[in-house]
Amino acid sequence: MLQAVNVSKSYGDTLVLDDVSVQVGKGEFVCVVGRSGSGKSSLLNVLSTLTRPDSGHVLYQGENVTAMGEGRINRLRHKDFSIIFQLHHLLPYLTALENVMVPFMNTLRPIGQEIRDKAAECLERVGLGGKGNRLPGNLSGGEQQRVAIARALVKSPEVLFADEPTGSLDKRNGDGIVELLRDLHTEGVSLVMVTHDMGYARLAQRTVVMEDGRVVDGEEVECVTHPKDAVAGEIITQA
Amino acid sequence: MNLLTLPLRTLRRKAMRTALLTVVFAAGICSVVALNYVSKAVGDSMEKKLTAYGANILLQPKVDTLAVGYGGFSLGNVSVDVKSLTREQVDKVRTIELHERIAAVAPKFIALTEVKGQHAAIIGVDWPEELMIKNYWGFEGKTPEAPGEVLVGSRAAATLGLKVGDRFGVQGRDFTVSGLLTPTGSEDDNVLFAGIEDLQAAMGKPGQIHFAEVAALCSGCPIDEIVTQIQQKIPDVDIVAMQKIVKARMYTVHFVQHLALIVSVILLLTACFMIALSLLASVNERKHEIGVLRSLGYSRGSVFSIFCLEALAIGMGAGVAGFLGGFGVSHSVMDMLELGKEATMHMEWWHLGVTLAGVAVISCLSSVIPAWKAANTDPSQALVML
Numbered sequence: 001m002l003q004a005v006n007v008s009k010s011y012g013d014t015l016v017l018d019d020v021s022v023q024v025g026k027g028e029f030v031c032v033v034g035r036s037g038s039g040k041s042s043l044l045n046v047l048s049t050l051t052r053p054d055s056g057h058v059l060y061q062g063e064n065v066t067a068m069g070e071g072r073i074n075r076l077r078h079k080d081f082s083i084i085f086q087l088h089h090l091l092p093y094l095t096a097l098e099n100v101m102v103p104f105m106n107t108l109r110p111i112g113q114e115i116r117d118k119a120a121e122c123l124e125r126v127g128l129g130g131k132g133n134r135l136p137g138n139l140s141g142g143e144q145q146r147v148a149i150a151r152a153l154v155k156s157p158e159v160l161f162a163d164e165p166t167g168s169l170d171k172r173n174g175d176g177i178v179e180l181l182r183d184l185h186t187e188g189v190s191l192v193m194v195t196h197d198m199g200y201a202r203l204a205q206r207t208v209v210m211e212d213g214r215v216v217d218g219e220e221v222e223c224v225t226h227p228k229d230a231v232a233g234e235i236i237t238q239a
Numbered sequence: 240m241n242l243l244t245l246p247l248r249t250l251r252r253k254a255m256r257t258a259l260l261t262v263v264f265a266a267g268i269c270s271v272v273a274l275n276y277v278s279k280a281v282g283d284s285m286e287k288k289l290t291a292y293g294a295n296i297l298l299q300p301k302v303d304t305l306a307v308g309y310g311g312f313s314l315g316n317v318s319v320d321v322k323s324l325t326r327e328q329v330d331k332v333r334t335i336e337l338h339e340r341i342a343a344v345a346p347k348f349i350a351l352t353e354v355k356g357q358h359a360a361i362i363g364v365d366w367p368e369e370l371m372i373k374n375y376w377g378f379e380g381k382t383p384e385a386p387g388e389v390l391v392g393s394r395a396a397a398t399l400g401l402k403v404g405d406r407f408g409v410q411g412r413d414f415t416v417s418g419l420l421t422p423t424g425s426e427d428d429n430v431l432f433a434g435i436e437d438l439q440a441a442m443g444k445p446g447q448i449h450f451a452e453v454a455a456l457c458s459g460c461p462i463d464e465i466v467t468q469i470q471q472k473i474p475d476v477d478i479v480a481m482q483k484i485v486k487a488r489m490y491t492v493h494f495v496q497h498l499a500l501i502v503s504v505i506l507l508l509t510a511c512f513m514i515a516l517s518l519l520a521s522v523n524e525r526k527h528e529i530g531v532l533r534s535l536g537y538s539r540g541s542v543f544s545i546f547c548l549e550a551l552a553i554g555m556g557a558g559v560a561g562f563l564g565g566f567g568v569s570h571s572v573m574d575m576l577e578l579g580k581e582a583t584m585h586m587e588w589w590h591l592g593v594t595l596a597g598v599a600v601i602s603c604l605s606s607v608i609p610a611w612k613a614a615n616t617d618p619s620q621a622l623v624m625l
Contacts, residue, residue, distance in 0.1 A: 051619035078536025089531040093252040103535045111240045
């Protein structure tokens with residue numbers, strides 16, 4: 001469904017992705033793990049079209065995303081892909097319900113009742129049904145992240161990207177968020193999650209281990225329990 | 240809820256910044272509006288005052304002169320074949336293409352005669368036209384209304400011993416003094432003014448006009464073109480444009496208008512830079528928000544629009560406040576300058592429309608650079624920066 005083929009990316013003199021090839025199947029749950037600076041988030045950015053690779057290409061449903069124009073990429077981000085960040089990145093001047101509707105505020109056409117109902121439904125789903133009128137500042141960190149998940153859900157995406165979604169949360173809230181993401185995955189959404197937490201990584205169907213901008217393990221589904229690469233084993237152990 | 244919600248909520252959230260920006264922008268617009276209204280009023284007033292100093296075009300019959308001298312004795316230039324103007328010729332002035340620029344056409348008939356046994360000059364005038372040109376005249380009594388009524392210059396009244404209500408005869412025709420002119424310091428003090436037709440009839444020269452004065456002054460008046468057009472209509476008449484006066488009048492009016500224009504441009508440029516700087520700071524401050532919006536599928540155009548709409552919203556608020564404020568300020572300034580009676584101002588809604596349209600363009604132009612910067616923010620970089 002989604003595939004990065006020989007992708008390289010650098011910022012200035014720093015090579016952050018070095019000939020990386022990864023693929024995500026339809027409805028698959030893939031975790032990307034690795035040390036800080038290993039290129040996990042850069043890989044997520046490339047896969048989610050937030051940035052274009054310097055070389056190589058990304059395929060989505062057989063189409064070369066790298067060669068797509070700006071309009072097509074915007075449509076992909078708007079309809080097929082959703083991204084959850086470590087920091088929730090909610091707009092502080094909108095209520096929780098309005099934040100969930102933000103993806104549909106990109107034109108001068110007013111948002112219809114259908115979208116409002118769907119947004120309320122998504123908030124209900126993440127357990128914030130009664131807090132739609134609250135501003136983000138009046139919600140806890142875990143609740144804010146749940147609103148961000150509802151914002152990602154409202155678009156009914158094909159692929160959900162999560163960049164350390166539990167990174168700024170305590171264990172209890174983190175567990176709740178990952179549980180929620182797993183539920184979504186069981187409903188058929190492809191999930192690509194970057195995490196430091198090997199406990200969460202073990203829940204994935206496949207784990208991609210990265211080091212110095214390269215994938216050092218990830219071909220086998222059970223790589224976390226049986227890493228085939230010594231570096232990967234070391235990374236997993238340290239994590 | 241739509242794309243407008245984002246800029247409007249941002250403005251509401253940053254209420255203090257929005258208020259300050261709106262107030263400063265409104266002050267700029269207020270100054271521009273007030274300057275324009277006041278400069279127009281000053282121009283109109285100046286025009287009226289300058290026009291009151293007299294006409295600026297003189298029509299006189301063509302005169303041939305002959306230098307006469309004999310045996311070493313010179314008589315100087317002697318006018319020969321002196322003709323006079325006719326009413327038809329004078330009336331043609333109002334038929335030129337630029338006839339709307341003609342404020343007054345005042346024909347004159349001069350009669351040298353005796354009044355109460357003393358020599359006196361009586362000028363026959365067309366009262367409505369003459370009073371328009373000589374609107375600086377002051378009276379004791381009233382302006383002539385009925386046939387046979389005259390105005391008497393202050394010095395002539397003293398010499399002839401005339402008072403308001405006195406009657407005298409000229410060539411067998413009776414005239415009544417309806418008013419005495421207050422001293423003007425000009426030749427008007429030495430003469431009497433009567434209705435041109437009455438005087439022509441009294442002197443037995445109906446229709447004869449010795450010369451005519453034309454007042455054709457207004458802002459941007461093409462005086463040379465008016466003279467040319469009059470000349471084409473009545474080619475057998477000498478037309479003299481008093482260029483020095485005209486140029487001085489035009490220079491004064493244009494100077495005030497140019498000054499207002501320059502100050503307006505400076506104020507608007509300052510407002511533009513202020514909005515641009517404020518939005519640039521806002522773009523830098525909201526980089527993460529821009530990154531999130533782009534990651535949610537917002538196009539560059541949508542992000543660009545958010546910042547343009549923000550500037551536009553401030554501009555519209557400031558535009559309405561600035562226009563109304565400017566209108567009020569211009570009234571106060573005109574009262575201070577005692578111009579209220581000479582130039583009237585009315586609230587024209589299309590002025591507000593033009594002001595808002597101008598402000599909208601300026602607001603959008605000033606937001607172009609910040610909005611462009613926001614639209615071209617790399618979402619991955621914007622989010623990494625956190």
